[in-house]
Amino acid sequence: MNPKKQHTKSLHEIAGISLPEIINSKSANQVQKWRKKQTSSKELIDGILTGDIAVLSRAITLIESTNVSHLAQANEVITACLLHANKSVRIGVTGVPGVGKSTFIEAFGKHLTACGKKVAVLAVDPSSTISHGSILGDKTRMEELVKDANAYIRPSASGETLGGVARKTRETIILCEAAGFDTIIIETVGVGQSETAVHSMVDFFLLLKIAGAGDELQGIKRGIMEMADAIVINKADGDNIKKANLAKVAFNRALHLFPAKKSDWTPTTATCSSITGEGIPEVWQTIEKFLELTNENNSFVEKRAEQNNYWLLETINDQLRSHFYNHPEIENLLASTQKAVQKNEISPFAAAQKLLKKYFKD
Template identity: 70%
Template sequence: MVDKPKFNTALHEKDGVNQPESFSASSIANITKLRRKQPTATELVQGILNGNKTALSRAITLVESTNPSHLEKATNVINQCLPHANKSVRIGITGVPGVGKSTFIEAFGKHLTGTGRKVAVLAVDPSSSMSHGSILGDKTRMEELVKDENAYIRPSASGDTLGGVARKTREAIILCEACGFDTIIIETVGVGQSETAVHSMVDFFLLLKIAGAGDELQGIKRGIMEMADLIVINKADGDNIKKAKLAKTEFNRALHLFPAKNSGWQPKVTTCSAINHDGIADVWQIVSEYFEMAKGNHYFNAKRAEQNSYWLTETINEQLKSSFYTREGIAPLLEQYKKAVQNNELSPFAAAQFLLEKYFSK
């Protein structure tokens, strides 16, 4: 029997060359060794005080950690940094999605670093209520500012915090101030939730708006308008300039209907085009006028003292909540009573009362 000749087909695979190892075992060992060596609290603080952004990032990660074993070290870092903090101005910026917050903050930040200021941006990204994930894409959107030596951008996930402020943003401010940043910008999620949290940790509250999108009537409503120290109508360029000027007039009228602020400041309205950098200098001029007035009449320090008191009670509330859910024996009872509530065997209020009694009796 004669053997049939072998033909190569499109599916035939020739023996290839063995690929070399794509990694180095020694390099992996060195990286693993370095990762295991965590800096002490004193080393982190020393790096922060020397202006080391890597140390700052590691400290913020430590502070944001939900691991109970990290709490003592994080508290130690905060306490050592506290005497070097409180030497900055804190500006909160909010606005609905699509208003151009990231573009505005980059243009605003570049203007500030151009005048010699050091800017830290704490950008809070929304977390998914289903997967609990977050994109954290602000460094990508602010591609020019992120390369600036006098700027630092730290995106954080909002988690389940109302108002779009990360759980530990307040502590991150202290760390950034100790690192030498004299202007702290906090960008909120801006999804229509309560902005009380960010208002209670900043000196100046800036509200971004856009014209021609049915936004004027919503903006005239009470609430966030009463908290704003400045309303900036963004995207005032091209065919939108006329609409922006009209919106400015309408917002100015609305602001005069609200009660006077305790600071004595009359909120203002201005327009800008962040993409063209038009009007950015005017925004900083208005912010500077506010700080000059607030420091002159001592409202600036009084507000800081009031905020510290507020965050004392907020921290107590947070620690009590964390202690409840992590207390041994509470988790199985919670699941048991959840099922009873779902089956209408027990009211939510009675179940909560029982669980709290169990917690406080331990």
């Protein structure tokens, strides 16, 4: 063989270099055995309630599983943890990609742990619509917070869920609360899709902005702005401080044009720097004022009750959708029906009615 044609790929092993030996083969084998071991519901529940992070992570993996055989055990664990949940403040953090969400959450999280809080960060990473893969790199971005003993970071792929919220994030919140975390931060993929999902599972909705993102007219556009409980202009440092302050004034004017919230809370605007830490303590002070007001007028409890009802209906919709597409008869008919629709042999609406009629008849 011609030695020049031996390696046709850019990645190859150089001859003479052997793979490094495993430092501790016994430990590696123990880890592999532990991963393969089927953990009982009682072991998962007990581990969560004692704050065992490894068990918590394993339980979250269980409830995120799309394997139907895992559903019963996942529901058993969630039901047991419900008795120990609902004792935290849930904060949603959103903003366009590049606004500095991960950097802000790390600085904010470090401030909270310094105040004696136990913080769980549920970071939702975007999934590729082509490969369906996800980088899950938030732990890399939050390299200081991930080492904090009072913090837990769990990245999850958004999958096909609109708004960048993983399908099981709502249940993950319950497990984290049962594990003793009193502050839950949910980082979304970013603005652009429906953010209703994250808004319906948090107590306080924080919108991060950057200077130069728009004027007052941009600010009064309904949607994400209307849902925000506070707007924070990030990256207010160096030469950007003046621009950030101008943006704060513009957004503050825009907020006054929105109708009053049911909680009687008036949304606020502020600036901060995730690099220098300037303005970070004030963000938490704002959230504390919000919690004080909403607990006094009982809107905090009312909102939680509304959210529970919302997720009841969402779960029903989700289960119906899953059951429909996994129905044997529908699976057999769907491909041929789709081809008929593509060839204009039947309208999409008539085809849908045909499939639904078949589903409900069976």
